[in-house]
Each structure stands twice: as C-alpha cells, then as structure tokens.
Amino acid sequence: MTMLHNSLLQRWPQLKQDRRAVIAAWLLIALALALLPFVTDAALGRSWVRIVDFALLYILLALGLNIVVGYAGLLDLGYIAFYGVGAYLYALLASPHFGLHLPVWAILPLGALLAAIFGMLLGAPTLKLRGDYLAIVTLGFGEIIHIFLRNLDKPVNITNGPQGVNLIDPISIAGINLHQTQQFLGITFYKDYLYYYLFLTIALLIIFICIRLQDSRIGRAWVAIREDEVAAAAMGINTRNIKLLAFGMGATFGGISGGLFAGYQGYISPESFILNESIIVVCMIVLGGMGNLFGVILGAILLTTLPEALRYLGELQQWLFGRIVLDPADYRMLLYGLALVLMMLLRPAGILPSVRRKRELQPTPVVAEHEKDTVYDSTR
Amino acid sequence: MTNPLLSIKNVSKHFGGLAALSDVSLTIERGAIFGLIGPNGAGKTTLFNVLTGLYHASQGEVTLDGISLLGKPPHAIVNAGLARTFQNIRLFANMTALENVMVGRHARTRTGIFGAIVQHAAARDEERAIESRAHALLDYVGLGSAANQLARHLPYGDQRRLEIARALATDPRLLALDEPAAGMNPSETRALTPLLQKIRNDGVTLLLIEHDMPLVMTVCDRIAVLDYGKNVAEGTPAEIQHNPTVIEAYLGGTMA
Amino acid sequence: MNEFYQHLINGLVLGSIYALIALGYTMVYGIMQLINFAHGEVTMMGAMICLTVLNAMLGSSGMPHYLILLLGMGTAVIFCMALGFTIERVAYRPLRNAPRLAPLITAIGMSIVLQNIAMLMWGKRPLNFPDIIPIARFEILGAHITNVQIVIIVSAVVLMLGLWLLINRTRLGRAMRATSQSPALASLMGINPNTIISVTFMIGGGLAAVAGVMVNAYYGPAHYTMGFMLGLKAFTAAVLGGIGNVAGAMFGGILLGLIESLGAGYIHKLTFGFMGSDYQDVFAFMVLILILVFRPSGLFGERVGDRA
Structure with missing residues (x-):
C-alpha cells in the first residue's frame, strides 16, 4: 500500500501532465460516483444509501457555512436557521397544510431567496460587531427562529407548532416522482437512489460555484477581510457589503438544502433545526479544515457516517453483553465536543487544511495585535 | 494655489x-x-x-x-x-505578494458574484487585467521576483514596498x-x-x-x-x- | 393580588440569579476579552453536584436539613471553582496567542462536552430539588414573596457586595484590575497574569455554582441542558451592563430579569393576543441583539464593542 502510494507520488507530476491519465482519472471518479448507491446498497444495505443522501445534504450545508466561516472568517452559530427557513418554505408550499402544491423548481429558488433575505436581515445590523459578539448574536437568532417555528401555530396556524408539517410532497422532476421506484433501461432505481443523483448534481454544482468564487475578486475580498479588516477597507473594499454577501451566499445554500431535506424526508418539525445542528455543521468545517473545500466535504462525510457506524457499537454491545451498556447515540455529541476542543488544540487547521489557513492558524502575535481595532471610529 | x-x-x-x-x-x-x-x-x-x-x-x-x-x-x-499605507504594516499576511496587490485592484474592478461564477468574457478579461496590473506594480516597486511569496515571509523593507504597491493598485x-x-x-x-x-x-x-x-x-x-x-x-x-x-x-x- | 408588583418581585429574583452568572462572563471578558461559552454549563454542573450531595446525605445522615443544604452548596462551589480553573487550563490557556476563532471554537466544544458528560452522569430526565425547604409566604404591596425568594435576593446582594469589596479593597482585587487594564504591564509590576486569570475563572465558577443551586431550588428541575439558556441570558445581562464592567453585570442581570418577567407577563396584551408567554425567551435575545447593534458598550460600559 505504501509502495503504491510512493510510486504514485513520484509519478504524479508526469501523470498530471498526461491528458489521457487526467481524463481517465475523472472518468473513474464519475463512474464511482454514479455506481455509489448500487455498491452501497449491495454492500451495506438500503439504509446506508439513505445515510449517503444525508451526507450529501450536509455537504451542501457545510459548503454554505464554509463561505461564512472559512472564507470570510465570521463565526455563525445560527446557520441551521437558514436550513429551517428553506425546509419550512418547502413544507408550507407543497403539502396539505395550506393545500398548496407548488412544483419544486418554483420552491427551491424561493427558499434560497427567502433564506438569503433572512441572512441579510440578520447580517445588516450585526456584521460590524466583533467576532465573538457576532457568534453569540447568530446563536440568539437561531434560537429565535426555532422558538417561532415551535410557536407559530397560534393564533393563526402557520408552522403547525411542535408537531411540524407532515405529508410534504415528494420532489418530482420532469414528471418523475423521486419517491417512486423507477425503471430505466431495465435498471431499477429506488427512491434513495433517485434522491442521491439529485443531491449529487446539486452538490457538484455548489462545489463548482465555490471553486469559482474562491479565486475571484469577491473571494479575495473575503479572505482580505478575514486577514485584516482595516487594511481591506483601505483597499476600497466595502467590508460590510462584502461580509453581507458572504452571509447571503451561505444562507442561500442553507435554504436550498433545507428545501431538499423537506422534500426528501416528507415531514419536518422544529426539532430538526436546533443549536446542536448548527454546531455539528461548524464541527464539520473545523474538523475537515476551514476554508478548504475538500476538507469541508471530508468533514461532512465523516460526521454523517461515523455516528451511523457507531450504532454498530451498540449492536456489538447487545451481542457481547446482552444489553446496551453505553448507547452510542448518547455520546455522539460528546465526541463532537471533544473533537472541536482537540482539533483546535492539536491540529487547528483541520484534517485537510487549506494551505492558507494552515499558515494562518499558527499563532502569530502580529495577527492578534491587528485584531484589536476596526475600521470604525470608536468615538462616533 | x-x-x-x-x-x-x-x-x-x-x-x-x-x-x-x-x-x-x-x-x-x-x-x-x-x-x-x-x-x-x-x-x-x-x-x-x-x-x-x-x-x-x-x-x-x-x-x-x-x-x-x-x-x-x-x-x-x-x-x-486617496490611498494609504500603515505605520505598523498591515498586509494580508497569509496571502502572496501578488494576491495582496490584486486585492488592491478591488476598488477599480467590478466583477461580482455572478461574473465570478459564470466567468463570462468581461469577467475573464477583468481577472486577467487585474493579474497583469498586479505583476506590473510588483515590478514597479522592485518585487517582481517575490510575487508568489507569502507577504509575511518577506523581509521588512520588502513588506513596506509591497504595501506601497498594494496602495498604488487602487489608482x-x-x-x-x-x-x-x-x-x-x-x-x-x-x-x-x-x-x-x-x-x-x-x-x-x-x-x-x-x-x-x-x-x-x-x-x-x-x-x-x-x-x-x-x-x-x-x-x-x-x-x-x-x-x-x-x-x-x-x-x-x-x-x- | 397586584399583578405588576408580582412581576416586579419575580423579575428581581430572576435578575439576581442572572447577575451572579453574568459576573463570571464579565470578569473573564474584562481580563482576557474572551466569551467563556462554557460558563452556563458550569452553572448547570453546580446544580447537579449540589443535588447529588443532597440526595446522598438526606437518606443516610441524620444531619439537620439546613446543614445538608450548606454542605451541598459548599461542595458545588468548590467543584465549580475547580471546574472553572480546569476549563481555562485545558481549553483556553494553550490558545492564548492564537487567532480569535480558535478559543471561541474550543469554548463551544467545552460547553458541549460538559453538557454531555452531565447527561451521561445524571441522565436525561429533569431532576427535582428535594423537598427540604419549608416554604413561607409573605405579602407586600399586594404581591407574594416567599422565603426562598428573599434568601436568593439577599444572598445575591451579599455575594455581589463581597465581590465588589474583593475587587476594590484587596491586593488581589488590585492585581485583577491591573491585569484587566494591561496584562503586560501588570506582569512588569510583579503580578503573574496566569494566576490572576485562574483566580478569575475560579471566582466566576463559584458564583455560577451558587446561581445553579438557586435555579434548581427555586425554579424547579435541574437538567443537563439548563446551562445553555441560563448562560445565554446571563451573557445578555453582562452585555446589557457593559461587558467587562462588574457593577454593570449586576445591574444588567437585574434589568434583564425585570424585562423578562414584565415582558412575559404583558406580552399577551402587548401583541393583542398574538404572542403568549412561550415567547419569553425571545426577549432576552431581542435585548441582546438590540444592545449589541445600537450600544455595544452596554448601558454602563466603556466602549469595548468596536475593538475588532
């Protein structure tokens, strides 16, 4: 294994030059992604295809939050609220709750827009706050949204309160209902497969967008703000607007994933949009490597699949001791918390750090000193 | 007067x-x-x-x-x-010299989110112009060979020059x-x-x-x-x- | 019964508790410019430890109840002082010079870790405070006040006075003030900032423990998640009074208690029946957001909000 690894490493520069090798590699990746649901189903069972689908949803969320936290350096602890906004919008516009049944192509953009508006509404007054205040305000915002979702069933029933919304329309595209098993060319595609391809397409699209953004004028402005806000303003960057843009972009991705979640799951309740969920997404970014696309994707995959894998520990206990001594579901959050602390202490740049972040998270007194003042006058 | x-x-x-x-x-x-x-x-x-x-x-x-x-x-x-430099150098320490100057072009360029994503002709041209202008400015202050170095790895005097190049980038x-x-x-x-x-x-x-x-x-x-x-x-x-x-x-x- | 005075009394009691927790936030912030996200969990741990001691002693020993209560409180205070000390050592000290985001993330991590340790140790069910305090009711201005409420207010006042004396009248207090002005200068004067920071975390922990026990004794069951809301609200109180400002935290706590109590009492009328007391928690957040946006230095604070 190591030998293969080494020889690959040595030959990498040549391989990279060889067009055919590059094309072959991409084809291989594409094939692997296309076959993933079939392989997963055969090897681990249908429930794991569902887990893969959720991993894709979390990738979307993590990529969205990564724009805010990883690029622009703003710690948003209420991110899940945008997911909730997207999910509820889908649920309300495509379920018997109001008797509305709008098509998915109409709802998703609306959800993205609404989430972006919420993001801007939250960001506009708060983005001039220093980092830790921003963290706590966004946390408060997340809780407010949660409280409203839970209580807006009276006097007028909008969200249906703690019970949430049921019987949400499945997503259907070009007349194909993704909730129903489909046959193409003699191959059977089950519900979870169909959603897999939809989520994968959207994830690839968003990855593409993130790649384009990070090397653009806007992407550079985000990083500049993260590096030194005063200097960024001195370069003519309207720091507030550019930060708002990051917030809005992040929220948009959150809104889209929320809509997808509602359509896939078929029911939603306020309890899907609690602080812990926000923290899990932050955790994915920190674990994988803030600001690094592939690190963040890895973080999202790890943190969705590991807890599921942990369940086997429960089955193992059942088999060994005849009962579950420690329920893996109970220490999932504990492990997340430990991961946050340990990652920051031992490997602050994440498993796959972005080159830039890696340099940056090594302590430098210079950075710390810069963080003491802002663009704005203290005597205003 | x-x-x-x-x-x-x-x-x-x-x-x-x-x-x-x-x-x-x-x-x-x-x-x-x-x-x-x-x-x-x-x-x-x-x-x-x-x-x-x-x-x-x-x-x-x-x-x-x-x-x-x-x-x-x-x-x-x-x-x-009106552009400025800072007494206690405030470069974007973890960006390269070139990127620092490219950020300086922000004020004189337009490409937004949409242009960045679809990269239409105007956006591509602008990005190329930003980069070549940044290279030119680095040459202007004598830092042409340091374009790909991290700002914070530059010697002190070069950091001061880089700040000047970055400020000049705002025209x-x-x-x-x-x-x-x-x-x-x-x-x-x-x-x-x-x-x-x-x-x-x-x-x-x-x-x-x-x-x-x-x-x-x-x-x-x-x-x-x-x-x-x-x-x-x-x-x-x-x-x-x-x-x-x-x-x-x-x-x-x-x-x- | 006079509704208004009743809300006022309830608000005062609630506010005294917030103030005790807020002090922990504000002292740590004053010295390190760090929001100790795990502080709410320290409060929760205080309640849990005290409960454990009470339940253990009540069955077995024949000690009088008030002694057991003091013992429980004392154990909780000592435990939480040690906890505060440990949190700072483990999660914050190694990151003293790291970028801001790093200690913020460990702080959140610590808070989740503590919450889940509590869940594993004490379970998911809410735990009731044992029925050992005979409740006596008094009436003033047409409103009820209980002996527990009086004890809470009085002991909060005593603790805050004590803290005020400690900070303003002792050598240790002078060292704390010096460190919060400038750790570097303080260390030139022979003060070890690390010691001062540890002491600050310990005092904050001790006060939080008292507050945690009060919450449990007065408001009801202790739960492993109780620290989150309490912490958030106490933080709001600290910001309201001007974070970093000790007297401000006391006023901020009481003010927030009053706002919440009166707000929850009258929200139904204020919104023409649209919102009920379910929205009580929204008040704290609205206050927090409004204060941070319009007056980040708080009502009594110096301007600190714009040091990025």
Whole structure:
C-alpha cells in the first residue's frame, strides 16, 4: 500500500501532465460516483444509501457555512436557521397544510431567496460587531427562529407548532416522482437512489460555484477581510457589503438544502433545526479544515457516517453483553465536543487544511495585535 | 494655489477630553511630495486616520479635488482617490505578494458574484487585467521576483514596498505613506527616495509621514510640522530647517 | 393580588440569579476579552453536584436539613471553582496567542462536552430539588414573596457586595484590575497574569455554582441542558451592563430579569393576543441583539464593542 502510494507520488507530476491519465482519472471518479448507491446498497444495505443522501445534504450545508466561516472568517452559530427557513418554505408550499402544491423548481429558488433575505436581515445590523459578539448574536437568532417555528401555530396556524408539517410532497422532476421506484433501461432505481443523483448534481454544482468564487475578486475580498479588516477597507473594499454577501451566499445554500431535506424526508418539525445542528455543521468545517473545500466535504462525510457506524457499537454491545451498556447515540455529541476542543488544540487547521489557513492558524502575535481595532471610529 | 488637490481646513479631533488634533489646516498641491513631521504623539497618524475615514473628525473640512471626504467610510475615500499605507504594516499576511496587490485592484474592478461564477468574457478579461496590473506594480516597486511569496515571509523593507504597491493598485491621486522608512536599513531607505520620486513623476501626489530627516529633507517639496495636534509651521525644507519654532519643538538642534 | 408588583418581585429574583452568572462572563471578558461559552454549563454542573450531595446525605445522615443544604452548596462551589480553573487550563490557556476563532471554537466544544458528560452522569430526565425547604409566604404591596425568594435576593446582594469589596479593597482585587487594564504591564509590576486569570475563572465558577443551586431550588428541575439558556441570558445581562464592567453585570442581570418577567407577563396584551408567554425567551435575545447593534458598550460600559 505504501509502495503504491510512493510510486504514485513520484509519478504524479508526469501523470498530471498526461491528458489521457487526467481524463481517465475523472472518468473513474464519475463512474464511482454514479455506481455509489448500487455498491452501497449491495454492500451495506438500503439504509446506508439513505445515510449517503444525508451526507450529501450536509455537504451542501457545510459548503454554505464554509463561505461564512472559512472564507470570510465570521463565526455563525445560527446557520441551521437558514436550513429551517428553506425546509419550512418547502413544507408550507407543497403539502396539505395550506393545500398548496407548488412544483419544486418554483420552491427551491424561493427558499434560497427567502433564506438569503433572512441572512441579510440578520447580517445588516450585526456584521460590524466583533467576532465573538457576532457568534453569540447568530446563536440568539437561531434560537429565535426555532422558538417561532415551535410557536407559530397560534393564533393563526402557520408552522403547525411542535408537531411540524407532515405529508410534504415528494420532489418530482420532469414528471418523475423521486419517491417512486423507477425503471430505466431495465435498471431499477429506488427512491434513495433517485434522491442521491439529485443531491449529487446539486452538490457538484455548489462545489463548482465555490471553486469559482474562491479565486475571484469577491473571494479575495473575503479572505482580505478575514486577514485584516482595516487594511481591506483601505483597499476600497466595502467590508460590510462584502461580509453581507458572504452571509447571503451561505444562507442561500442553507435554504436550498433545507428545501431538499423537506422534500426528501416528507415531514419536518422544529426539532430538526436546533443549536446542536448548527454546531455539528461548524464541527464539520473545523474538523475537515476551514476554508478548504475538500476538507469541508471530508468533514461532512465523516460526521454523517461515523455516528451511523457507531450504532454498530451498540449492536456489538447487545451481542457481547446482552444489553446496551453505553448507547452510542448518547455520546455522539460528546465526541463532537471533544473533537472541536482537540482539533483546535492539536491540529487547528483541520484534517485537510487549506494551505492558507494552515499558515494562518499558527499563532502569530502580529495577527492578534491587528485584531484589536476596526475600521470604525470608536468615538462616533 | 488656485486648485489644490487636497485641502484640510480647521480639522479637530478629540478623544474624550483630549485634543489629538486642533484646528489643523493644510493644502497639498498636485504633483507635490508633501512631508508631515513632528514628534511622536503629535497627531500625524491621527490626521491620516481622519483623512482615510478610520476616525471621524470632531470638526473641520477635508476635500480631495473639491470632493468632501469627511464622513465618508474608508472604502469610499479610496474610491475618491486617496490611498494609504500603515505605520505598523498591515498586509494580508497569509496571502502572496501578488494576491495582496490584486486585492488592491478591488476598488477599480467590478466583477461580482455572478461574473465570478459564470466567468463570462468581461469577467475573464477583468481577472486577467487585474493579474497583469498586479505583476506590473510588483515590478514597479522592485518585487517582481517575490510575487508568489507569502507577504509575511518577506523581509521588512520588502513588506513596506509591497504595501506601497498594494496602495498604488487602487489608482490613487493622493498616496498617503505612514512612515515608509520605519524599520528599514540604510540601503533600503536610500532606495526609497528614487521610488517616491518615480511615483510622483508618474502623476501621484504624495503625503508622507516620516521620521527619517535626511529622507524628508531630500524628497519633499513642502513640509508641515505638527506638535501637540497643532500645525506649528509649514514651508520648504530649507525654511523648516531654519524655523526657530521647529528647531525648538522638534528638531532640538540635531539637524545641524 | 397586584399583578405588576408580582412581576416586579419575580423579575428581581430572576435578575439576581442572572447577575451572579453574568459576573463570571464579565470578569473573564474584562481580563482576557474572551466569551467563556462554557460558563452556563458550569452553572448547570453546580446544580447537579449540589443535588447529588443532597440526595446522598438526606437518606443516610441524620444531619439537620439546613446543614445538608450548606454542605451541598459548599461542595458545588468548590467543584465549580475547580471546574472553572480546569476549563481555562485545558481549553483556553494553550490558545492564548492564537487567532480569535480558535478559543471561541474550543469554548463551544467545552460547553458541549460538559453538557454531555452531565447527561451521561445524571441522565436525561429533569431532576427535582428535594423537598427540604419549608416554604413561607409573605405579602407586600399586594404581591407574594416567599422565603426562598428573599434568601436568593439577599444572598445575591451579599455575594455581589463581597465581590465588589474583593475587587476594590484587596491586593488581589488590585492585581485583577491591573491585569484587566494591561496584562503586560501588570506582569512588569510583579503580578503573574496566569494566576490572576485562574483566580478569575475560579471566582466566576463559584458564583455560577451558587446561581445553579438557586435555579434548581427555586425554579424547579435541574437538567443537563439548563446551562445553555441560563448562560445565554446571563451573557445578555453582562452585555446589557457593559461587558467587562462588574457593577454593570449586576445591574444588567437585574434589568434583564425585570424585562423578562414584565415582558412575559404583558406580552399577551402587548401583541393583542398574538404572542403568549412561550415567547419569553425571545426577549432576552431581542435585548441582546438590540444592545449589541445600537450600544455595544452596554448601558454602563466603556466602549469595548468596536475593538475588532
């Protein structure tokens, strides 16, 4: 294994030059992604295809939050609220709750827009706050949204309160209902497969967008703000607007994933949009490597699949001791918390750090000193 | 004296009860290299911060080419044509030298989210223009070979030059330099004089805070002296060197 | 019964508790410019430890109840002082010079870790305070006040006075003030900032423990998640009073208690029946957001909000 690894490493520069090798590699990746649901189903069972689908949803969320936290350096602890906004919008516009049944192509953009508006509404007054205040305000915002979702069933029933919304329309595209098993060319595609391809397409699209953004004028402005806000303003960057843009972009991705979640799951309740969920997404970014696309994707995959894998520990206990001594579901959050602390202490740049972040998270007194003042006058 | 580039009229700035600037007035002519000197704590950097929108003046008036700057946010002032460097270098430490200068082009470019994602022809052209301009500016300040180095790995003198290149990238009409020679070794300081003259000859007016007297006296056309937040003298280098108030307040006879 | 005075009394009691927790936030912030996200969990741990001691002692020993109560409180205070000390050592000290985001993330991590340790140790069910305090009711201005409420207010006042004396009248207090002004300068004067920071975390922990026990004794069951809301609200109180400002935290706590109590009492009327007391928690957040946006230095604070 190591030998293969080494020889690959040595030959990498040549391989990279060889067009055919590059094309072959991409084809291989594409094939692997296309076959993933079939392989997963055969090897681990249908429930794991569902887990893969959720991993894709979390990738979307993590990529969205990564724009805010990883690029622009703003710690948003209420991110899940945008997911909730997207999910509820889908649920309300495509379920018997109001008797509305709008098509998915109409709802998703609306959800993205609404989430972006919420993001801007939250960001506009708060983005001039220093980092830790921003963290706590966004946390408060997340809780407010949660409280409203839970209580807006009276006097007028909008969200249906703690019970949430049921019987949400499945997503259907070009007349194909993704909730129903489909046959193409003699191959059977089950519900979870169909959603897999939809989520994968959207994830690839968003990855593409993130790649384009990070090397653009806007992407550079985000990083500049993260590096030194005063200097960024001195370069003519309207720091507030550019930060708002990051917030809005992040929220948009959150809104889209929320809509997808509602359509896939078929029911939603306020309890899907609690602080812990926000923290899990932050955790994915920190674990994988803030600001690094592939690190963040890895973080999202790890943190969705590991807890599921942990369940086997429960089955193992059942088999060994005849009962579950420690329920893996109970220490999932504990492990997340430990991961946050340990990652920051031992490997602050994440498993796959972005080159830039890696340099940056090594302590430098210079950075710390810069963080003491802002663009704005203290005597205003 | 008909149409100065920068005009500062009766600017005052108080921090609590403390007057950091009181009633400062200056005019800077187009094409000048204008020196601002004075002892530490005299209010020079405070004046810079007022000019560039980091502080809000308690009273007074500042106009750049007839356009009022006071009350404008920092980015709008850059757009109006006033760029600056910082006394305690504030580069984007973890970006490369090239990226630093490319950020400087932000004010003069347009591509937004949409253009960045779809990369239509205009967006691609602009990105290419940003990059080539940044390379040109690095060459201009003599950092062409350091383009891909991280800003924070550059030697001190190069960091100062990079800050100048980055500020020039905003296409300023007036460039305000806050102690560009601070921390430089003698040979780096000597190399600064021709660079500043080159910038001026290329049409950028310079406002310079500096403690290095030989540099100030050689390079500046006019000099103003701040002391305790007040403008105590103004004139040509020769006049300043012989002004008794200045010698007493600041130079302390060391200028011989 | 006079509704208004009743809300006022309830608000005062609630506010005293917030103030005790807020002090922990504000002292740590004053010295390190760090929001100790795990502080709410320290409060929760205080309640849990005290409960454990009470339940253990009540069955077995024949000690009088008030002694057991003091013992429980004392154990909780000592435990939480140690906890505060440990949190700082483990999660914050190694990151003293790291970028801001790093200690913020460990702080959140610590808070989750503590919450889940509590869940594993004490379970997911809410735990009731044992029925050992005989409740006595008094009436003033047409409103009820209980002996527990009086004890809460009085002991909060005593603790805050004590803290005020400690900070303003002792050598240790002078060292704390010096460190919060400038750790570097303080260390030149022979003060070890690390010691001062540890002491600050310990005092904050001790006060939080008292507050946690009060919450449990007065408001009802202790739960492993109770620290989150309490912490958030106490933080709001600290910001309200001007974070970093000790007297401000006391006023901020009481003010927030009053706002919440009166707000929840009258929200139904204020919104023409649209919102009920379910929205009580929204008040704290609205206050927090409004204060941070419009007056980040708080009502009594120096300007600290704009040091990025």
